[in-house]
Amino acid sequence: MAGKIITISSGKGGVGKTTATANLGLSLAILGKRVTCIDADIGLRNLDVMLGLENRIVYDIINFIEGRCRFRQALVRDKRFPELYMMAAAQTRDKNSITVEDMTKVAREAAEISDFVLIDSPAGIEHGFRYAVAPADLVLIVTNPEVTAVRDADRVIGLLEAEELAPAQLILNRYKPELVRRNEMLDPDTVIDLLAIDLIGIVPEDDKVFGAGNQGRPVALDEHSRAGKAFRNIGRRLTGEDVPFEALRKQTFIQRLFGSR
Amino acid sequence: MDETPITLKGTADGILLKPRSHVWATVLEALEQALKEAEAFFRGSRLIMELGNRELTQDQLASLRALLMRYDIELWAVLSENETTVRLVRSNGVLTRLPKDTEAKKSPDDVLPPEQQALFLQQTLRSGQSIHYAGNVTLIGDVNPGAEIVAGGNIIVWGTLRGVAHAGAFGDEETAICALDLQPSQIRIAGYIGRAPDGRRGSAEPEVARIEGGQIVAEVWGRRG
Numbered sequence: 340m341a342g343k344i345i346t347i348s349s350g351k352g353g354v355g356k357t358t359a360t361a362n363l364g365l366s367l368a369i370l371g372k373r374v375t376c377i378d379a380d381i382g383l384r385n386l387d388v389m390l391g392l393e394n395r396i397v398y399d400i401i402n403f404i405e406g407r408c409r410f411r412q413a414l415v416r417d418k419r420f421p422e423l424y425m426m427a428a429a430q431t432r433d434k435n436s437i438t439v440e441d442m443t444k445v446a447r448e449a450a451e452i453s454d455f456v457l458i459d460s461p462a463g464i465e466h467g468f469r470y471a472v473a474p475a476d477l478v479l480i481v482t483n484p485e486v487t488a489v490r491d492a493d494r495v496i497g498l499l500e501a502e503e504l505a506p507a508q509l510i511l512n513r514y515k516p517e518l519v520r521r522n523e524m525l526d527p528d529t530v531i532d533l534l535a536i537d538l539i540g541i542v543p544e545d546d547k548v549f550g551a552g553n554q555g556r557p558v559a560l561d562e563h564s565r566a567g568k569a570f571r572n573i574g575r576r577l578t579g580e581d582v583p584f585e586a587l588r589k590q591t592f593i594q595r596l597f598g599s600r
Numbered sequence: 601m602d603e604t605p606i607t608l609k610g611t612a613d614g615i616l617l618k619p620r621s622h623v624w625a626t627v628l629e630a631l632e633q634a635l636k637e638a639e640a641f642f643r644g645s646r647l648i649m650e651l652g653n654r655e656l657t658q659d660q661l662a663s664l665r666a667l668l669m670r671y672d673i674e675l676w677a678v679l680s681e682n683e684t685t686v687r688l689v690r691s692n693g694v695l696t697r698l699p700k701d702t703e704a705k706k707s708p709d710d711v712l713p714p715e716q717q718a719l720f721l722q723q724t725l726r727s728g729q730s731i732h733y734a735g736n737v738t739l740i741g742d743v744n745p746g747a748e749i750v751a752g753g754n755i756i757v758w759g760t761l762r763g764v765a766h767a768g769a770f771g772d773e774e775t776a777i778c779a780l781d782l783q784p785s786q787i788r789i790a791g792y793i794g795r796a797p798d799g800r801r802g803s804a805e806p807e808v809a810r811i812e813g814g815q816i817v818a819e820v821w822g823r824r825g
Contacts, residue, residue, distance in 0.1 A: 464728075486745075490727050493744050497726030503699050533744060533762075535724050 341450040342373070345457050345577070346475035346505070350491030352462030354483045355512040355542075358552055360459040361389040362559040362567070363479075366574025367455050368420035369559070375414065375424045375449040379471040380461040381436055384428035391555020392417065392425055401429035404441045410448050419560075424453070434467040446474035455577065464498060475505040479539065483513045484525040493534055508539040510573065515544045540573035541584070542566050605630040610734040612719055613698055614646035614676050624660050628667055635671045641750065641769045645732040646676035648698065656685045661692060715753050715772070725749065725763065734770075745785060754778070764788075773811050782807040782818055792816050 347360045357380075364376040377400065378386035387393045395415045403413040403426075417423035426449070429436065442458075449456040458475065461467030472478055478499055482492040496507050511527055518524035531538055545566035551558045558567035559574070572582045605621035608631070619627040635642050647668060656678070665675050677695035680686050686696045717735030727746030731737060736753035747763035749755050754775045755767045761779035766788040768775035773790040787794045787809055794809065794816030806821040 490744075490746055494727040494746065497729045497747075500723075500726070501699055501729070533742070535742070 341447070342375075342453040342455050343476050343577075344446050344450055344474050345455060345477045345479060346379075346460050346472045347457060347479045347481060348460040348468060348472060348495055349462065349481045349488070350464060350468075350495040351482075351488045354481050354488050355510075356462070356481050357385045357389055357459050358548060358557070359479070359481050359510055359512065359542075359570070360386060360457050361552075361557045362570035363574055363577070364390070364423060364425075364455075364457050365420070365557050365559040366571045367457075367577065368417065368423040369571065370574060370578055371422075372454040372578065373422040373452065374420075374455045374457065375426065375453040376457045376459065377426045377445065377449060378428035378459050379437075379442065379467065380459060381428045381467070382430065382433045383461070384430050386459050387415070387425060387427045388555060389552050389557060390417065390425055392427075393555070396427045399427040399429040400445060401432050401436050403445065404437065410445075424449075434461065434465075434470075437470055439470045439473045442470040443474040464495060468495070468498075472499065472504055478505050478507045479510055480507050480534075480536070481510045481512050482530065482534075484511060484515075484519070484527065484530055486525065489525065489530055489533060496534060496536060508537045509534060510539060511541045513544045514541050538584075539576050540569055542569040542573075606634070608634050610714075610732060611648070612721070612731070612733065614648050614732065615642065615673070617647055617649045619649070619651070619654070622654075624663070628663060631664075632667055635667075635673070638770065639671065641732065641734075641752070643672045644730060644748070645750070646674040646730075648677045648679065649675070651678060651680040651682065651685060653681050654685075655682050656680065656688060658688060658692075661688065661694075665692075718753075719751075727763075743779075743784075751775075776808050776810040778806065778808045778821065780806045782809065787816060787818075789816055794818075 347356050349356050360376055364374050367374045376386060378384050387396055392415050398408040398413045400413060402408045403410055413426050414424040415427060446456055446458060458471050460471035480492050480495060482488045499507050511530060515524055519526045527541055543565045545558060545564055547558050547561060547564045548566050558564040559570045561567045575582045605626045607618045607620065609616045621627050668675050675694055677698055678689040680696065689696050714734035719733045719735060719737045722740040724741045725739060725743045725747040727744055730748040732750045734752040737749055737751040738756045740758045742759040743749060743757055743761045743763040745762045750766040750769050752770045755765045755777045757779040760781040761784045763784060764786045765777045765784055767777045768790040771790050775789055777787050777789065784796060789811050792811055792815065807818045808821050809816055809818040
């Protein structure tokens with residue numbers, strides 16, 4: 340049976356799409372799933388760096404589309420999980436090098452050999468976004484608790500609904516309880532109420548995410564990272580497991596005192 | 601056949617244009633005339649052209665788009681039974697069929713005058729989405745920031761209105777905008793514009809906005825008198 344194709348999108352840039360793609364890819368691989376991550380951000384490729392696979396790329400997605408290599412050759416195998424693959428974006432080309440049909444063909448082919456295909460969508464709502472979401476069975480919308488990011492997420496959800504594309508679920512990323520407490524950040528309930536789609540996970544702000552991304556070792560691999568745990572939980576929910584949501588809304592005074600983070 | 605070169609109709613999906621004349625220049629001319637007459641109403645809306653069997657050339661499509669662009673109207677869909685035209689339209693990134701859920705929402709009969717017609721919607725109106733309708737609009741759901749409703753008549757939002765609403769778009773100053781939770785970024789009634797005071801969170805109760813004494817006033821809905 341063909342695997343599930345999931346596109347990670349957001350509208351706004353810089354909210355953590357690539358971070359989410361890398362971490363969910365690893366989280367699913369940890370669970371023993373066969374995963375293929377596709378970087379659809381042609382011209383601005385990043386996923387390879389975040390997964391620490393940059394120096395292993397031989398062929399990229401455009402090479403395959405243009406018939407310069409076979410499908411398997413365009414896949415880079417992860418150094419930690421033999422059943423996790425990544426297909427790199429082409430850095431020297433732009434998004435017009437890919438059509439909706441091309442991306443659909445690549446995603447379907449990847450689904451033949453995977454349990455999950457994760458597509459890292461470019462920011463924006465233009466052509467890049469459109470080909471990235473076209474083959475999806477599910478779209479994960481990443482947003483931050485910021486007015487601009489939520490506004491753009493709303494726009495993207497509207498486009499998906501209007502064109503009857505895949506259902507969407509929400510990842511609320513970079514959530515900081517202490518800022519919400521000081522009313523400096525939108526609280527999760529407000530965001531969920533406005534966007535009116537199902538929530539699949541809240542990822543707390545975690546300084547470890549930055550270093551991890553730079554070193555090609557995403558936080559999903561870090562036992563002690565709260566963000567890593569949140570991503571692993573989302574991975575489990577994607578496999579159909581019923582994982583209760585952590586009450587990370589408001590830490591009590593005692594919890595803060597003893598630093599349960 | 602009568603002499604009108606085009607028919608234009610407001611529908612839930614957008615403005616529906618049916619060219620009648622077979623001379624393209626005449627069609628464009630008539631369209632421009634119609635758009636000029638109600639510029640404010642059409643601005644920002646989207647247009648669906650129903651072509652039937654007739655063939656459209658790239659130049660014709662381009663000239664239509666250029667005209668619409670001047671009035672800030674999006675060419676959203678071209679419905680055609682002609683295969684060449686369908687291919688051409690698609691290659692220009694324009695829809696050739698309406699998304700299924702909106703297809704059913706055809707405009708009500710033209711029997712009633714627009715002010716007695718009403719559009720009923722049950723959805724979340726999201727950022728970037730807009731409803732343009734000549735009659736009254738009732739929406740069960742929220743109007744999110746960045747979304748807009750423009751109606752010739754009244755607007756009733758059974759939910760939270762956070763976007764833009766314009767009632768009485770043809771100039772009817774007797775129209776009103778009602779919402780369970782009224783916190784719009786901007787409301788307009790006929791030619792008047794009202795903006796929520798910065799930092800206002802709105803009343804927890806349903807409110808009605810209408811023109812009173814030359815300005816838009818919002819008050820809590822209650823039994824009057």
